[in-house]
Amino acid sequence: MGVPLHQAVRVGAYVLKQHLIGRKRYPLVLMLEPLFRCNLACAGCGKIDYPAEILNQRLSVAECLQAVDECGAPVVVIAGGEPLLHKEIAEVVQGIIDRKKFVIVCTNALLLEKKMDLFKPNKFFSWSVHLDGDRGDHDRSVCQDGVYDRCVSAIGLAKKRGFRTIINATLFNNADPERQARFFDDVMAMGVDGISVSPGYAYERAPDQQHFLNRQATKQLFRDIFARVKKGAAKWQFNQSSLFLDFLAGNQTYECTPWGNPTRNYFGWQKPCYLLGEGYVSSFKELMETTEWDKYGTGKYEKCADCMVHCGYEATAVTEAVKKPWKMLAVELFGIKTKGDFAPDISLSNQRPAEYVFSRHVENAMAKLKHSPKAEADLVDAAD
Numbered sequence: 001m002g003v004p005l006h007q008a009v010r011v012g013a014y015v016l017k018q019h020l021i022g023r024k025r026y027p028l029v030l031m032l033e034p035l036f037r038c039n040l041a042c043a044g045c046g047k048i049d050y051p052a053e054i055l056n057q058r059l060s061v062a063e064c065l066q067a068v069d070e071c072g073a074p075v076v077v078i079a080g081g082e083p084l085l086h087k088e089i090a091e092v093v094q095g096i097i098d099r100k101k102f103v104i105v106c107t108n109a110l111l112l113e114k115k116m117d118l119f120k121p122n123k124f125f126s127w128s129v130h131l132d133g134d135r136g137d138h139d140r141s142v143c144q145d146g147v148y149d150r151c152v153s154a155i156g157l158a159k160k161r162g163f164r165t166i167i168n169a170t171l172f173n174n175a176d177p178e179r180q181a182r183f184f185d186d187v188m189a190m191g192v193d194g195i196s197v198s199p200g201y202a203y204e205r206a207p208d209q210q211h212f213l214n215r216q217a218t219k220q221l222f223r224d225i226f227a228r229v230k231k232g233a234a235k236w237q238f239n240q241s242s243l244f245l246d247f248l249a250g251n252q253t254y255e256c257t258p259w260g261n262p263t264r265n266y267f268g269w270q271k272p273c274y275l276l277g278e279g280y281v282s283s284f285k286e287l288m289e290t291t292e293w294d295k296y297g298t299g300k301y302e303k304c305a306d307c308m309v310h311c312g313y314e315a316t317a318v319t320e321a322v323k324k325p326w327k328m329l330a331v332e333l334f335g336i337k338t339k340g341d342f343a344p345d346i347s348l349s350n351q352r353p354a355e356y357v358f359s360r361h362v363e364n365a366m367a368k369l370k371h372s373p374k375a376e377a378d379l380v381d382a383a384d
Contacts, residue, residue: 002166002194002237006123007075007102014074015322025259025288027073028315031274033265034059034092036081040108042142050362053369055081057266061088065095067264070284075102077128077261079274084111090118097124104128106168108142112154121162128196128239129155131167133175134183141170152190159191166239168196173217177224184225184236194239198310199248214306215298219250219342227338240310242331244317248308250342252317256297256304260315262287267361272296274311276303280361299346302354 011028018026035058036050059067068076076096083089083105096103106128119125132141135148158165167187171180184195199218226249229236238245247254256273263270268280269287273296281287297312298304304312321328 002239004123004164010102011074011318012322015319019322025293027071027262027284028260028318029075029077029311030068030071030073031261031263031311032059032064032067032076032078032092033080033263034064034078034083034086034089036266037085038080038082038108039085039110040082040142040144040147051366054266054362054365057369058086059264059266061091061095064092064264065099067284068096068099068101071262071264073101073262075104077104077106079106082108082111084115089115093119093125097122100124102126104166106130108147109151109154110147113157116154116157116161116163119163121164123164126164126166126193127158128166128168129158130170131187132169132171134179134186137175137179137183141172155190155192164193165191166194166196167192168198170198170200171221172200173221175221177221177228180225181228188235188237194237196239196310197245197248199308215308215345218248218306218308222248223250223336223338226336229335241314241317241321241328242336243321243328244310244314246331246336247313247317249336249338251337252320253343253345254313254316254320255299255346256307256312257315257319258296258312259288259291259293260318261311267365275307275309277361278355295352298351299348300351302351305348305351 015028035055037055038045078089078092080086084107086092089105093103093105102124104126107130109129112127112129129151130142131148131151132138138148138151139145155165155167169183187195199221222245226245243252246252258273261274262284263274264284267277268282269284270277271279271281271287271291272293276296281290295301296304298307
């Protein structure tokens, strides 16, 4: 198991407590985006398509830590954009560690070797290096040559310095199962502590729309990859619930838990989830109480039809593991089924049509910035 035992125990105890007190909806992972700016422009990314004025903004240290306190989730994933472009990211990380929360900093690694001295190894801290495949696949995914080699170098240095380091891989419909299996072998040989993997989600404004996976293709791809777990590949360690991986292979029927991974970014608390920005509110309490949760998820909303992404379904799988630990144990002992019928899928016959509201919050933010005398104080250190 790629998840450290102390983290699994603390998160499991947190989930169990929520059930014992009868809390219906609760966060598992806070997705904290302190900025949107990035030093790459990946074709499958929908997070950097903002005017420069917005890309230059960042959340302050105080705003980041307030979000951590408001939410109360045991795990904080710092994403973006590229978090290492934030001038005070080390202070944010240390503040989260001081709160005894597990913090995972997602990075494309281009600045990792330069910025690593700002951080210290800690059992509550992990690097998550974005790596979408071998050299050819990854450099093609990020639309820049040479990035894979810089990632490998940064991973080696991080491990040498004693940091817990995982990789996160997003797979698209051009992924080759045999090649992907060899890639998993390669990253484990690098000494990484775990792999996080997810199918690509079709951000509505991502430049490349043709390579996102539908649900049927996702299930078959992951079955084809997991079928290649042989003696030489048995060391794959995933930083994810085994039931979530079983879901990706089409062996579980799960509904989305959008509140499991709430998102806080420059616009506010994002409704309803990390992937869909259909409105923002000013507090976590307001997010939980005013979002019409029953309107979202596969089978309920057209935009969610093909989604099988971790930020929607990992929380579902973790909750299932706590409620029914024997199911998780069965997958751990016998492996993920890669043949036979898929579990029944959710019908799309009653889903409501998509609404496109992306520009509304951008226009509101631009109007606010235009009349803000302190806009310069919020600028990102874009020079890095």
